[in-house]
Amino acid sequence: MMRRGDQLFLGFLFCLFLSLAFAEGGKIRHYRWEVKYEYKSPDCYKKLVIAINSRTPGPTIEAEQYDTVVVELKNGLLTENVAIHWHGIQQIGTLWCDGTEGVTQCPILPGDTFVYKFVVDRPGTYLYHAHYGMQREAGLYGLIRVALPPGVSEPFQYNYDRSIILNDWYHKSTYEQATGLSSLDFSWVGEPQSLLIHGKGSFNCFTPGIQSGLCNATKLECPPYVLTVVPGKTYRLRIASLTALSLPLGHNMTVVETDGHYVEPFVVKNLFIYPGETYSVLITTDQDPSRNYWAVTNVVSRNSTTPNGLAIFNYFPNHPGRSPPTVPPVAPVWNDVDSRLAQSLAIRARQGYIHHPPQLVASLSRHRNLSPSVRVARKLCVYVVLYLVARLARLGSSVVIVTVLVVRNMR
Helix, strand or coil, X not given: CCCHHHHHHHHHHHHHHHHXXXXXXXXXXXXXXXXXXXXXXXXXXXXXXXXXXXXXXXXXXXXXXXXXXXXXXXXXCCCCCECEEEECCCCCXXXXXXXXXXCCECCXXXXXEEEEEEEECCCEEEXXXXXXXXXXXXXXEEEEEEECCCCCCCCCCCCEEEEEEEEEECCCCHHHHHHHHHCCCCCXXXXXXXXXXXXXCXXXXXXXXXXXXXXXXXXCCCCCEEEEECCCCEEEEEEEECCCEEEEEEEEEEEEEECCEEEEEEEEEEEEXXXXXXXXXXXXXXXXXXXXXXXXXXXXXXXXXXXXXXXXXXXXXXXXCCXXXXXXXXXXXXXXXXXXXXXXXXXXECCCCCCCCCCCHHXXXXXXXXXXXXXXXXXXXXXXXXXXXXXXXXXCHHHHHHHHHHHHHHX
């Protein structure tokens, strides 16, 4: 019969083992989110959207390499499940947090809360989005920005860091879209009504057939997205997209990162970007500082009737609401395959900055998402357990065997 003191000692040892074996490197980045349906007018047209803490796009996750991100997600939708996928995050050892409902996790039921917890082990630009039904089309998405740890430099220089996320926008509900797509005759709702740049677009409220009161061009949400810049500086612009678009900014763009990987720099005047992709481009604000400039998005790969998305590249101290005096830059035509192919062929991994696949995935998966800094803690835990084996021996041979097996698995 094990004595009370020995039971307490074993409990203490077990807690010590857990605290050391599962220690995580970096900081803890804690977010509390609630998902709800809300009425918003991102392109002047009022409709139900799915917002995170009343925001769409949702909050940007900011972290450093090897930080642990914790997201407490409450499902405030009354009749729908929800799940969020963290696009581009490897989820080594935390596959249950990948957010693919029905594959790696059960959906979050209405009123329930699920805690996502994972390590961001690679620097770069990523995004998150809904992975239940067509909720992504209702506005449930956002950005993830992972910086290098302090003291570690990137292979390029810039003065400021900005980010935008792009998507198309339908006025019909996700239920109408899903019903048509799942029907026997495969009915598509047609072209999107708007293209949003960081959650803002512009729909023509005078379009025939628009119900009175649903579209109001005077709403505060209606003005285009404004990206304010200081003349003579270099900006890192992180760009993520949920659809296939082209993006001319009226400035040269030097591509330095794609999908969380550094690439050999190359210059483009127009950036092609497809669903789920992310880029970092360097832009030098070397144009006439007395005016503002247009940023444009338009649909690629099909001859769409959707009007271009517009944003303002605001040169400080010009007023952000001041319209640029020239027409927006023109993107390549929708079926210009050669330009798209040229951009794809220009993407090459940057030498010296290639991320290799993890070598010990099976081992790491037993201990969650461990960064290299955790190796010291694991070794310390091994030594502590070995040191205490002698004391455990008097509690019985079975305890010693279990301890040795634990040590073996930790090495």
